[in-house]
Amino acid sequence: MSTPAAQDYDVLTFDCYGTLIDWGSGIVRHLQPVLLERDAHVIDEFLLEFFAETEPVVQADGVSYADVLREILRRLGERLAFSPSDEALDAFASSVGDWEPFPDTVEALARLDERFDLVIVSNVDNALFERTAAKLGVDFKHVVTAEDVGAYKPDRRMFDAALASVDGGRMLHVAQSVYHDIVPASALGLDTVWIRREHDATRPVEGTPTSAGTPTAEGTPTSAGTPTAKHDAAPAKGTADGTPTADGTPTAKHAAAPAKGTPTWTFQSLGQFADAILAP
Incomplete structure (x- = not known):
């Protein structure tokens, strides 16, 4: 072989x-606390699926990746009927650097x-x-x-x-x-x-x-x-x-x-x- x-x-x-x-773990670990603060309860698989569906759509607009992440969270809020704060949007955008290696x-x-x-x-x-x-x-x-x-x-x-x-x-x-x-x-x-x-x-x-x-x-x-x-x-x-x-x-x-x-x-x-x- x-x-x-x-x-x-x-x-x-x-x-x-x-x-x-x-x-995947970085996304879930950051977003679940944001949702729980808003009393929004979804399974991890939903978050990953939503991210996968939304990311290429937002990227097509040619914005920076930090802005891609902000927009994904904003659209997630629309889907789950809440408005994330500017602080939450910025925190998610910068969270990439905190995600850990496998x-x-x-x-x-x-x-x-x-x-x-x-x-x-x-x-x-x-x-x-x-x-x-x-x-x-x-x-x-x-x-x-x-x-x-x-x-x-x-x-x-x-x-x-x-x-x-x-x-x-x-x-x-x-x-x-x-x-x-x-x-x-x-x-x-x-x-x-x-x-x-x-x-x-x-x-x-x-x-x-x-x-x-x-x-x-x-x-x-x-x-x-x-x-x-x-x-x-x-x-x-x-x-x-x-x-x-x-x-x-x-x-x-x-x-x-x-x-x-x-x-x-x-x-x-x-x-x-x-x-x-x-x-x-």
Whole structure:
């Protein structure tokens, strides 16, 4: 069975929030107290689903990521019949820097940093990422942000900027979100690694690339505003093409760019990926 080989790549590019940082827990941990103060009671899954549905809509307006977060909370208030204060909006906008890495992130990055150039490709503002970077324990070779590019993933301009930053280096993109990362990176012919985290706040997607490299997506809000049951339409556990193996290891690497947003490899954690690519 094929696994990624260190000698095939010079650069690892990473999504940050949801891949390295525990995005879902950060959102829930910050928003639930805001809702409880307003006597609004919803399950965590509702918050993550609402976030996933609302974020790309707000991002389409081209505002800063801090303002994206403010607008998501404002619209959540509309949905649940309350008006968040300016203080609550600002606190949520700045909370990104307080969100913690996944338990395996720091150790895995430290090992990978010994072998590869590491690059961040993130839908975030520069100031917000600066606070996050202090938690990750490595110096990234380059940081590609939505603020600098003027676009949000899955817009291919983010990946064009990443490719430009590596200056011809052989690049492997590592991410949790099929919608934001795996589909557009695959559409550009990049090898990808899907880190299949347990939960997230990213939009469900069928993963069919358009001619522009932007995925088509499903998972729109229900009329009642309750969470849908859809999940990322990505490969089954431990596979590279959606066909489970007997022991859950990845199947052979695709010879060509994966179709329909299928990652080249799938792992359950960043640590598992680091073990595989750094294996002798």
